Amino acid sequence: MLFMAGSYDFRTIEHKWQSRWERDSLYRAPNESDKPKYYALEMLPYPSGDLHVGHAKNYTIGDAVARMMRMLGYNVLHPMGWDAFGLPAENAAISRGADPAAWTTENILNMRRQLRLLGAGYDWSREIATCEPEYYRWNQWLFLRLYEAGLAYKREAPVNWCPHDQTVLANEQVVDGRCWRCQHLVERRNLSQWFLRITAYADRLLEGLDKLTGWPERTRTMQRNWIGRSEGATFAFRVEGVDADVDVFTTRLDTLYGVTFLAIAAEHPVLKSLERIVSSEHAAQIAAFAESLQSKSELERTSLMEKRGIFTGAYAIHPLSRERVPIWVTSYVLAEYGTGAVMGVPAHDERDFEFARKYALPVVTVVVPSTAQPDGALEQAYVEDGRLIASEEFSGMSSERARDAIAQRLAALGRGKTSVNYKLRDWLISRQRYWGTPIPIVYCGACGEVPVPDDELPVLLPPGVPLRGEGSPLATVREFVETTCPKCGGPARRETDTMDTFFESSWYYLRYLDPHNDRLPWSTERAAQWMNVDQYIGGAEHAVLHLLYSRFFYKFLHDRGAVRGADEPFENVFHQGLLLRDGEKMSKSRGNVVGIDETAEQTGVDAMRLFLLYVTPPEETSDWSEEGISGRVRLLNRIWRACEPFFDAPRDGGARELPPARNAAEKALLRAVHVAAKSAVDETLSRRFHYNTTIAKLDELVNLITVSSGAADSRVAAYAVRALPILVAPFAPHIAEELWERFGHTTSVHLEPYLQPDAGALAVDEITLVVQVNGKVRARIVVAPSIGEEQAFALALEEANVRSHLDGKEVRKRIYVPGKLLNIVV
RNA sequence: GGGCAAGUGGCGGAACUGGCAGACGCGCUGGACUUAGAAUCCAGUGGGGCGACCCGUCAGAGUUCGAGUCUCUGCUUGCCCA
Known part of the structure; x- marks a missing residue:
């Protein structure tokens, strides 16, 4: 093969070293080591089939960090695996008749090949795939531990239900209120579902955030908002004419005397009791109203659609003033939030104000600004704190004092107490799908809900299940459903729901530590050695879901003593930015995907890696550019040419020793070497990872070497050239290894210590x-x-x-x- | 609607702590080499002026000896929440 003049044979070199690293298991992390441990982790990918350069950005950042830390003297654990359960496999089965397991295995094979092609230094001996029984067995095991602790439970909950396909849909599968597959209107239906009681950990998940100083601030803020803790009071309205209470949560007890209606959700249980006292006309209207809301998603109800409501014909009694308050069913109060009912205070709540205007409900002002006099009718709700008026003996108090005083009064009457409310809700993990972990529960006519004993795990996913995208696939498999009760031996049926795939990914980072353990998901000893994750790198789209679920699991495990030390799994988190092409996300449908294979063939992966790190700081969105990558190809070629004269030269034993500079030019060259090294070290240890600036320093160094290439006798020039493989090793690992070998070394450059920035070399004379x-x-x-x-x-x-x-x-x-x-x- | 982040040459970006704005790369211009192209190397490249100089980091104000950086107001874009 002919090469363009002045360029090196990256194809041969990259292939050669990838094979050799694998043969030598170069990146295997020993459990025992004198060096301090460092756990570098990238979010494990879903094996969708093909890697593109967008994926490569994430892995390149992680790999550069892992390689730097290894060269800085750490025992680095850098594992990789597959988030292998999930919907795309099932869709392939439905649309093309593919077997989900075979489809997934095939994709893993291809993507593992492509990850190797990136030159990423993973310890493949620890690889996991979450769809394998060896893995999901421990998923089931963990579910049972949660179940024992009362943290996994089954209850009725409204879910997205497609009446045509006879299945539950995830929120993401509901597009404009319709099923994404058959376009039928989605209904909300109450179904019995499995939940994890993450709300039991709400306060600890919130408090823990303060300690996570190695996390992006906006991620912590998002989790805080997601948990949504608010302090207030819960109190009861008595329903007139029925022996029933409606509980209400509010943070604004100071506005209690401004209540002009009681707003309840269309699914509120009290409606059943009201049927007995309201007229049949009202009852029919309520039923029709509830039905009209059935297909509406939460987003539509609370934000998009105009607030609607209907008077029930029933009244509640104000707990303090004893006034009659009309009860309205509304679209904007949700059954799943809080108590499913709110007190309507139009004067001091924007939503209530809007609602009251529409239905001509009275607006009673009870809080006024402490600095201004009250003036006429409100144009909009006054939502600030202030001074109370028209509130019996509480009039004149500040909002803050009134909240306490009214809470005390309600408590004294036995009608309420201060309480805390969370936006966070329990985690629904049931999926009526095939390609996931079976939930290890059995239903027995005599014993009821019975957990599968540990020694009967795993509950295997049966093969060859016909998938039509309708109903619960496992429910159609008789041999799976029909079983015997572990308790009494009588006939029983298995749970046919599978788990949300976020379950697997909430603890996978622990399985890497002990991937072949067949007695436990991991040993406490290994966890103590390696946890927690020193640097976690992945997309910001998981800021709440995956990162919150993982924290929940880890705190639970910590409570059980299964992990020790910190009760947070991820010490430092870094979100890489997107990689776009022509300003758009890469996707098959847009036809703008740049593949790994073609890039490796055309420019080489070292050039690609350098480009991805160089084009922007890693947390920023960047744009793929053919011109940009050709600039990095040029840099690699210039490095190669600078090194060529030193190939096969007698090995310089003192290559690592700092030679004295004979003149200003040599001083500058020496300094450039150490400036580059300092940049690489600083960007790593500061966890800023702005390797774009480090690579710019490498550009400057190579520029200087090129200019001084005439000085063949210069020890400084030789030193600078011999430093190049070490300097670039974390970023362009293949060319580094090849140059290192050509310089006469027989061990890997990636096991060398990184170049130590030298204060003397960095100092300037003037x-x-x-x-x-x-x-x-x-x-x-x-x-x-x-x-x-x-x-x-x-x-x-x-x-x-x-x-x-x-x-x-x-x-x-x-x-x-x-x-x-x-x-x-x- | 609310919160957060960001706006720097033709383009991506650098300037981390208030101290030479535009490092480095892409692109472009000129030159060397070459039959020619590609590649490579050298020089130039924010705007204006012959010049000493002047202007310049989204817009406007402020703090300061000094502001891309800090404060306030506004605009635009992105992300998150509603």
Whole structure:
């Protein structure tokens, strides 16, 4: 094969080293080591079939960090696996008749090949795939531990139900209120579902966030908002004419006397009791109203659609004023939030105000600004705190005091108490799908709900199940459903729901530590050795879901003693930015996907890796660019050519020793080597990972080497060239390894210590001081770094241009910033 | 509607702590080499002015000897929530 003049054979080299690293298991992380441990982790991918350069950005960042830390003397664990259960496999089965297991295995094979093609240094001996019985067995095992602890439970809950396909749909599968597959209107239906009681950990999940200083602030904020803790009070309205209470939660107890209606959800249980007292006309209207809301998603009800409601014909009794308050069923109060009922205070709540206007309900102002006098009718709700009026003996109090006083009064009456409410709801893990972990529960006519004993795990997913996209697939498999009760031996049926795939991914990082353990999901010893994850890298789209679920699992495991130390799994989290092409996300439907295979073939993966790290800081969105990558190809070729003269030369035993600089040019070259090394080390240890600046320093270094290439006898030039493989090793691992070998080394460059930045080499003999007059640069003087203030001003005043700008004016002030500038104010 | 982040040459970006704005790369221009192209190397490249100089980091104000960086107001874009 012919190569263009001045370029190196990246195809052969990259292939050669990928094979050799694998043969030598170069990146295997020993459990026992004298070095400090470092756990580097990227979010495990779903095996969708093909990697593109967008995926590569994530893995390149993680790989650069892992390689840097290895060269900085850490025992680095850098594992990889597959989030292999999930919907796409099932869709392939439905649309093309593919077997989900075979389809997934095939994709894993291809993507594992492509990850190797990236040159990423993973410890493949620890690889996991969540769809394998060896893995999901422990999923079931963990479910049973949660079940024992009362944290997994089954209850009725409204879900998205497609009446045509006879199945539950995930929220993401509901498009504009319709089933994404058959376009039938989706209904909300109450079904019995499995939940995990994450709300039991709400406060700890919230408090833990304060300690996570290695997480992006906006991710922590998002989790705080998601948990949505609010302090207030829960109290009861008695329903007139029935022996029933309606509980209400509010953070604004100070507005209690402003209540003009009681708003309840269309699914509120009290409606059943009301049927007995309201007219049949009202009852029919309520039923029709509830039905009209059935297909509406939460988003539509609370935000998109106009607020609607209907008077039930029933009244509640205000707990303090004893006034009659009409009960309305509304679209904007949701059964699943809080108590499913809110007190309607139009004067002091925007939503209630809007609703009251529409239905001509009275607006009673009970809080006024403490600084201003009340004036006429409100144009909009006054939602701030203030001073109470028209509130019996609470009038005149501040909002803050009134909240306490009213809470005490309600408590004394036995009608309420202070309470805390969360936006966070329990995690629905039931899926009526095939390609997931079977929930290990059996239903027995005599014993009821019975957990499958540990020694009967795993409950295997039966093969060859016909998938038509309708109903619950496992429910159609008689051999699966029909079983015997573990307790009494009588006939029983198995649970046919499978688990949400977020269940598997909530603890996978622990299985890497002990992937072949067949007695436990991991041993406490291994967890103690490796946890927690020092650096976790993945997309911001998981800021709440995956990262919150994992924290929940980890706290539970910590409580059980299964993990020790910190009760947070991820010490540091980094979100990489998107990679776009022509400003758009890469996708098959847009036809703008840049594949790994074609990139490896056309430019090489070292160039691709350098480009991905160089084009923007890693957390920013970046754009794929053919021109951009050709710039990195040029850099690699220039590195190669700089090194070529040293191939097969006698090995310089002292290559690591800092040679003395004979002149300014050599001093500059030496400095450039160490500036690049310092940048790489600093960007890693600061966890800023702005390797774009590090690679720019490498550009500068190579520029200097190119300029000085004539000086063949220079020890400094030889030193600089021999440093190149080490400097670029974390970013362009293949060319680094090849150059290292050609320099006569027989061990891997990736096991070498990184170049230690040397203070002497970084120091400068002279600096340029900027001389300003009135803040404008008028001269630059080259001086020794140690120059004193008086001496600096003396030299500055000798500059003709400085003098001309002073020109007889009076010097009012002199500012001296050592090493930077001096400023003369006249 | 609310919250957060960000706006720097033709383009991606650098300037991390208030101290030379535009490092480095892409693109472009000129030159060397070459039959020619590609590749490579060298030089130039924010705007204006012959020039000393002047202007310049979304817009406007402020703090400061000094602001891309800090404060306030507004605009635009992105993300998250509603």
